[in-house]
Amino acid sequence: MKAISYARYGGPEVLAYGDVRDPKVGVDAVLVKVRAAAVNPVDWHCREGHLDRILDPVFPVVPGWDVSGVVVGLGVSVTEFAVGDEVIGYVREDFLSRGTFAEYVAAPVRTLARKPRNLSFEEAAGLPLTGLTAYQVLVKALQVKRGETVLVHAAAGGVGSIAVQLARHFGARVIGTASPRNHDFVRGLGGEPVEYGEGLAERVRGLAPEGVDAAFDTIGGDTLTVSANLLAPEGRLVSIADGEVVAYGGRYYWVRPDADDLQRLSELAEQGVVSVHVSETFPLEQAAEAQRLNQEGRTRGKIVVTVGWETEGEEEGQQDPENQEGQGR
Incomplete structure (x- = not known):
């Protein structure tokens, strides 16, 4: 072949x-x-x-x-x-x-x-990979609940765009980092976009003065540090990009194949929840x-x-x- x-x-x-x-x-x-x-x-x-x-x-x-x-x-x-x-x-x-x-x-x-x-x-x-990553992090690692505020990094990317849609479906408010050219795209997914780079912490604080309940890091490095500092008391942090997340009390997550989770994602796509x-x-x-x-x-x-x-x-x-x-x- x-x-x-x-x-x-x-x-x-x-x-x-x-x-x-x-x-x-x-x-x-x-x-x-x-x-x-x-x-x-x-x-x-x-x-x-x-x-x-x-x-x-x-x-x-x-x-x-x-x-x-x-x-x-x-x-x-x-x-x-x-x-x-x-x-x-x-x-x-x-x-x-x-x-x-x-x-x-x-x-x-x-x-x-x-x-x-x-x-x-x-x-x-x-x-499959992006959907399973987003689903497993939100459901199994962060355990996102209705009414919570979730920070999703690279919200216009493969994993981030699915995570925004799923978190909104679960009843959460979503703040998503993205470049300005992708802000309308993130809004269309149901997220509130903020620009990357210097001043990110202040921009997120402007939307969530008391901090975020959960942060989903897909970038690592300085973004991870900013995410940790934006957590509300008892806030949860997960990274799929940087193992140093454990130093901030968070969890490093690696997606795994799961037929049941993937079938659930397929059903959510058919229901129009995920695109x-x-x-x-x-x-x-x-x-x-x-x-x-x-x-x-x-x-x-x-x-x-x-x-x-x-x-x-x-x-x-x-x-x-x-x-x-x-x-x-």
Whole structure:
């Protein structure tokens, strides 16, 4: 199959488009024909070796953890899905190798949920990692309650934009940091925008004189310090970007695959509670450019890589879904 892969750590230039080995489908997995895969900052952090201390690479590595697509094959023990089901997934394993920037991916069922019917494949691909991060931080870590004031950083970004929508759905007031060009976007999500940079603490205090009940840090560094100083008594702080949060009495959070949480997000998307803004799409062959743009850190919403399929059937030389469905039986 065709895929994007890298054989060594490095910049976007190490990404190559070409043939890689077809994925094997485990007993608890399904074969997904990829329609779209979202780009996330963790993709380039992995590519540059920043996560080497916790994730072993098995080169060549196919990057990508987010996916939307169609089930075309079933592992022997799978009863949750059928061939033809449209799915989304946060397909993360405990090593780097078999990612979603490919024509096919073998995805454990624990990483999947049904695709929201009202979202395109491109929009749906942007939901799993960002949506799960926002949902798990707000619900499980910060335990946001109705009537509380929540500070969300990078409120126009992938995680931040979902967090604003979810927090509003939970009945919270949301103050969101964003550049001026994204203020209208944040307002449209239900947040109250404030500008980044010097004077941020004063701007937030102007909106919440008694402090915020919960702060969701997605940036780290000075932003983390400001967030800690803006907390009301008994306020809670979580960061997904900076482990130093524990020094401020907060919690460092790493998202995990959870089929139930992902299915709940899919349902919220179908109810119109959560939407995904796709800022730009790239064909699979141009995934290096997509990662380069994501690494610049100024994206509104999500950047998505798409896999073009010219026909409904499988092209010659590619995997046969009927054969895959019976694999291992």
